[in-house]
Amino acid sequence: MADEVVLLDTWASAFGMRVRIALAEKGINYEYKEENLSNKSPLLLQMNPVHKKIPVLIHNGKPICESSIILQYIDEVWKNKAPLIPSDPYHRAQARFWVDYIDKEVYVTWRKMWLSKGEELEAGKKELISIFKLLEEELGDKTFYGGDTFGFVDVNLIPFYSWFYTFETFGNFKMEIECPKLIAWAKKCMQRESVSKSLPDEKNVYEYIVALQKAQ
Amino acid sequence: MADEVVLLDTWASAFGMRVRIALAEKGINYEYKEENLSNKSPLLLQMNPVHKKIPVLIHNGKPICESSIILQYIDEVWKNKAPLIPSDPYHRAQARFWVDYIDKEVYVTWRKMWLSKGEELEAGKKELISIFKLLEEELGDKTFYGGDTFGFVDVNLIPFYSWFYTFETFGNFKMEIECPKLIAWAKKCMQRESVSKSLPDEKNVYEYIVALQKAQ
Structure with missing residues (x-):
């Protein structure tokens, strides 16, 4: 099964950019969904009910929140290309x-x-x-x-x-x-x-x- | 070479307790050094110059700061006993x-x-x-x-x-x-x-x- 990767993001967010960079480094195809922060989508509220914030990475239907946690997740799942976190x-x-x-x-x-x-x-x-x-x-x-x-x-x-x-x-x-x-x-x-x-x-x-x- | 492990801590700190629990779970011997937060030791200021906060774990002379980061470090170094972080x-x-x-x-x-x-x-x-x-x-x-x-x-x-x-x-x-x-x-x-x-x-x-x- 191919991975289904969706990113809920806002273009100006430095935290969202982190995730975009990591996905690009790993060469992962994904669907980008722009969020309007003054009118958040039901999907965002459902995927990040605690903080209601972007970015959220949705991988095969499951949400991962908080940009630095998302980056570690990406690095652990797609570990064969462009490792981001040192091994030591x-x-x-x-x-x-x-x-x-x-x-x-x-x-x-x-x-x-x-x-x-x-x-x-x-x-x-x-x-x-x-x-x-x-x-x-x-x-x-x-x-x-x-x-x-x-x-x-x-x-x-x-x-x-x-x-x-x-x-x-x-x-x-x-x-x-x-x-x-x-x-x-x-x-x-x-x-x-x-x-x-x-x-x-x-x-x-x-x-x-x-x-x-x-x-x- | 035996590991030299030192913990700079304060007894009432919930963040320090996290490290004490993790070290106990792993069965690691260490030297506990109580810090007086109103008169911090030169060692603490040297080992955590950025935040100047306890807890600091000093492992073979090298400092690790911030309790949740220390816990991940402990889990990664002493990985054979009592794993704390899920593998998935x-x-x-x-x-x-x-x-x-x-x-x-x-x-x-x-x-x-x-x-x-x-x-x-x-x-x-x-x-x-x-x-x-x-x-x-x-x-x-x-x-x-x-x-x-x-x-x-x-x-x-x-x-x-x-x-x-x-x-x-x-x-x-x-x-x-x-x-x-x-x-x-x-x-x-x-x-x-x-x-x-x-x-x-x-x-x-x-x-x-x-x-x-x-x-x-």
Whole structure:
């Protein structure tokens, strides 16, 4: 039986992009279903009744939720091509640590910054920059987070590259100046078709966020 | 070479208890180092410079941080005894989903409830009860979360049993009345030496929290 793979997603979601990249790396065919987050489909509510959030991967009718969990699932099921998670337990734990750090810090800090003004905005911006500086430090002189091959941490972090323009415009700073090595890493990731085809145009993300803000 | 295993922990931490239970399940000898969270040791700051939090497992000199990541590490390194994480990818993803849910919801909601009064306390209490009700529903009629054997979700959730008395006393409710099946599951878990020896007395946890509150 051929695998039936469906992805419930929203084009601008960095979390959804993670799944798109992983599926592309593995060469998996799937049906993409765009969700309207202000009017969620009955299928999304049925498949992720706890969080009611995208992305959801539906594999042969069974849902898997939470992007970093979906990535581990994809890597475990389709293990013969493009392994994402290191095989050594210590390296696995380190990769999971940094993905957990990204999950806890990046989007939450951006939300705080986005929804604030004045001093609070300034504090949020500094915090966001310090998060990316720490991530840049962890990258060090390596090509990718796991070393020479594109892997778990890369897939989880690179989607935010399409949000950098939005972060910069709201915060009035330049990632190129703050974190030049991270930008060099991002450009290297973008040379992969799995990444470049999964990330939307940065200006479109910015316009989407501006429109969202106006609608609030 | 014999494994050198050190655990940086604090007796009342539900997250530390998770690691103690997993190490006991696997029969691993280790050195336990109690941390004073109001005066953290140089070793803790060196081993977990990002979060500066316990628990940290130090295995042959290398640190692993974040309790649910430590548990996966323990299960992957000492894989021949008492497997915790299911072998099937879908069941693994489901177990990770519920552990992630516990991580995101239980302690955060308790903190909100603890630090509030009046209506806010009442709302926090209702939220906490609804979280446990959902976890009870997920357990259903199974003996343990993974079925017949004690596993990943059980290890991650059971430490909060030693905090139930604190939750109940601050919120003025009874878990036995709200979630009787969850209490029955907890009592079954407590029959395991790995659990009963890793959890502190519930009254001691309560006194610790009361003292912490007074010190604030």
